[in-house]
Amino acid sequence: MKSRITALLMFMILGSSVMNAQISFFPYYQSGNGPGGWTVIQTTPIWNFGFASVGPSGKLNDTAIVCNNFAYASGTAGTLVSPSFNFTALAKPVVHFYVAHRSYTSAENDSLIVKISTDGGVTFVDTPLPYKKSRSTNPSLATQTPSTVSYNPSSASQWRQESIDLSAYGGFPSVIIAISGVSGYGNNLWLDDFTVNDAASICSDNVTAPGNYNCNSIASVNMNSIGNPTGGRLNVVQHTYTGYVLSYSPVSIETNTTATTHDGSIFTPNIISPDGWFTVSYSGNDFNGFANYDITIDLSTYLFLNDITKVYIVKRASIGSPWVALSTTTNGTSVKASGVTSFSDFAIGGDSAINPLPVELTSFVASVNGRNVELKWTTSSELNNAGFDVERRTEGTETWTKLGFIDGNGTTGQSSSYTFSDRNVASGKYGYRLKQSDFNGNYTYYNLSSEVITGVPENFALSQNYPNPFNPSTMINYDLPFDAKVSLIVFDMSGKEVAALVNDVKTAGYYSVNFNAAGIPSGVYFYKLTGETSGNSFSAVKKMLLVK
Structure with a gap:
């Protein structure tokens, strides 16, 4: 038993x-x-x-x-x-x-x-x-x-x-x-x-037997064996690089001592092609067995590729894992890795000395001073770089606004540093990105990896708790436009206090508080925020529902 x-x-x-x-x-x-x-x-x-x-x-x-x-x-x-x-x-x-x-x-x-x-x-x-x-x-x-x-x-x-x-x-x-x-x-x-990510395209094939499956026009999968005897669903998700700058260069790549390129070279890639990457998954990998397959990627539309015989197909488990080089062969404009046994992310890796990126961005950071934001980024090398559009987006919107343009350094093998100041920005949360363009009109986006919060709130605000209803924990957010003695309490329908979440002097800013209701019964509760300072005060009450 x-x-x-x-x-x-x-x-x-x-x-x-x-x-x-x-x-x-x-x-x-x-x-x-x-x-x-x-x-x-x-x-x-x-x-x-x-x-x-x-x-x-x-x-x-x-x-x-x-x-x-x-x-x-x-x-x-x-x-x-x-x-x-x-x-x-x-x-x-x-x-x-x-x-x-x-x-x-x-x-x-x-x-x-x-x-x-x-x-x-x-x-x-x-x-x-x-x-x-x-x-x-x-x-x-x-x-x-x-x-x-x-x-x-x-x-x-x-x-x-x-x-x-x-x-x-x-x-x-x-x-x-x-x-x-x-x-x-x-x-x-x-x-x-x-x-969670946005995809350029999503497609799938119903796998029932070994063979080639090519719902995606660039990345195709040849199933040597199918795991579950009845097969499964093969999904190919194509991504473009509009995310973390560290997805470009430098990147996390495991040291390679065994995988070979088509010409027999063995090296550790130091760049990942900015033309895109793929996530391949297969539902037929279950207790009946796991599939074995070959993956082929057509590079005919890839830019910045000088020597196809010196690139690798690289794979990683997820965004949080390093890339691993796979032994790669070439056939015309396509590259192939054979005998793969796990489904994950795939991209093209290379050596920047042989297949250089137009711009190798090594850092992109932001610093905030009140309502002013200073952006700094550094390149390790540049090829035909006309410059960078600096763009900003307000949190919760999809519109990017161009703030200015910074000239690039054309072609250089030396490190270059750039700065851009965005001044008198309204209080709020923002995203920033760079649109790097070459002299031929090609461009690549580099996104700042985290949001930027500027200034202090203009008004006192108490937000609805989230999630609501909840069990047992929920978050309560509030905005404080000035330094104040803050009290945040929770009370029941009778007015009895059941929790004191905040009772302290707080500086102006945005705050989040976790409320764990594990020790109280289901029901309707209220939370009250009070802020006091010389000449200013604020009070607000909201209702929440605990369901156990």
Whole structure:
């Protein structure tokens, strides 16, 4: 008989004490190492942190999220709730994450369900159904055969990457993702490396037998074996680089001592082509077996490529993992990596001395002084660089405004540094990016990797808590336009105080407070913010609903 004692080292998900009200900058990446802004709704602690023996990228003792089906009876459920995502500027939002699971025997039916809310978390829908899998679905949720031992992934090959097309929600101002685990009293279910990004294109093929599948015109996959005997769904998501500047150069690439290019060279790439990258996933990798395949990428439309025989196809588990060079062969304008056994991200890597990028940006940072923002960026080399448009976007909008133009240095192998000052910016949250152009009209975007908050709020404000309804934790945001003695209390319908969240002098700025209601019963509660300083005062009250 299965014991309810598990050997896993676990920690309750408590949520972050500070979070932004909404995620507006992409790609968004969250590892299992303390997901900020996420909350958990559960009466039994089935969702926890745990240390996976081996994570999706091969990292040892990798912190991940685990649904402890091994310890809790059939029907026990819990839900992970994401922060709110602003998809206003996203045409084809797509979600990726990794899953590893096995059952206790073939009789149990643990399940995982993904639902979407567009009304601030009040209701969640599964139409169109984003994701629903269990041990008994075909392909299966399980990535390994059953075991009576509490499951902990012992190899990167035990993880499967999932892709969920959320194009139906492109343009929506608020999207919340709920991931529900339901125990069948089987075995542990592990999740890691959650990513949300915009896609240039999304396509899929229904794989039923070995052969070539080319729903994407640039990246094609030849399945040598298909894992699950009945096959599965092969998804190819094409991305363009409008995200982190560190996706360009320098990049995190593992030292290569074995993988060869077409001409037999062995080196460690130091750049990734800015022409784009791909996320390839396959649902047919389950407990019946994992697929083996070749991937081919057509480089005929790629710019800045001088020698195709000296490039690699590189792969990584996720945005948070380093690129790994694969042995690569060439056929005309295409390159191929053979015998690949895991599905993940793919790109083209090279040596900047042979296949230089037009501009190698090594840093891009912002500093704020009151309402003034100073942008600084540095290049390690430049090729035919006409210069940089500096653009700004207000959080929650999709319109980029050109602020100015900074001349480039043409062609140089020397490091160059640039600055741009954006002065008297209204208080708020902003994104910045550079549009680098060459003298032929080609251009590439480089985004600042985090938002910029300027000035102080113009007015006192108390925001509606999020999520609402909630269980057991919720976030309360407030804006403070001047230094003040601040009090934030929670009280019930009778007026009895149940929690004092803030009672201190605070400087002007934006604040977020986490309220954990684990120790109080379900019901309607109120929270009151009071701010006082000489000559100024403010008070506001809002209602929230705790549902257990």
